[in-house]
């Protein structure tokens with residue numbers, strides 16, 4: 001089935017969210033965001049964050065890191081840009097409008113690529129993963145934090161039933177961990193090194209070899 005891209009719809013949603021996103025999500029998402037950022041920083045200094053939004057995660061990176069942030073929404077990026085200036089986040093080297101499925105970076109440019117609370121919003125997550133893979137150095141990690149559902153968990157049918165409702169507000173309830181770990185296994189070049197527990201999960205996929 002062809003994937004339909006409603007990127008304009010996504011931009012409209014986040015043009016509105018930009019105004020109050022931090023107030024709603026700053027505390028709620030801090031634990032998984034800090035965990036994901038720490039894992040990314042452990043890989044090396046050159047880090048790409050996809051769907052960086054208002055830049056909630058940016059203060060969590062070490063000052064030795066060199067972070068680039070990409071997002072579909074200019075309105076969200078404007079808030080992030082303000083944060084960088086006001087908090088003197090000099091480790092942030094660039095914020096740019098970019099689709100997760102078409103990254104404008106050269107191959108094997110980054111030590112880590114992180115995507116936080118965005119993969120479930122992308123119409124073609126496997127294409128976004130393929131792009132993360134392309135720009136990631138061998139030995140590096142794709143670090144994803146999101147609301148993800150355990151496969152075969154007791155509540156899986158409940159979350160699946162809620163999916164249409166949640167989709168209306170842009171929050172996935174039926175995106176399974178195995179969609180990420182299965183992609184990693186199929187490449188033959190990634191190992192799943194961590195799947196966190198809890199409502200919001202952090203998944204780490206390590207690239208063991210170059211695509212060749």
Ligand SMILES: C[S@@+](CC[C@H](N)C(=O)[O-])C[C@H]1O[C@@H](n2cnc3c(N)ncnc32)[C@H](O)[C@@H]1O
Nearest residue numbers: 014051052053071072073076099100116117118
């Ligand atoms: C729920 S917010 C998460 C923001 C940030 N990562 C955080 O953890 O606070 C989702 C962000 O993903 C962005 N986004 C959605 N689809 C995208 C895509 N295809 N490519 C890049 N960014 C996208 C939205 O514009 C929004 O800023």
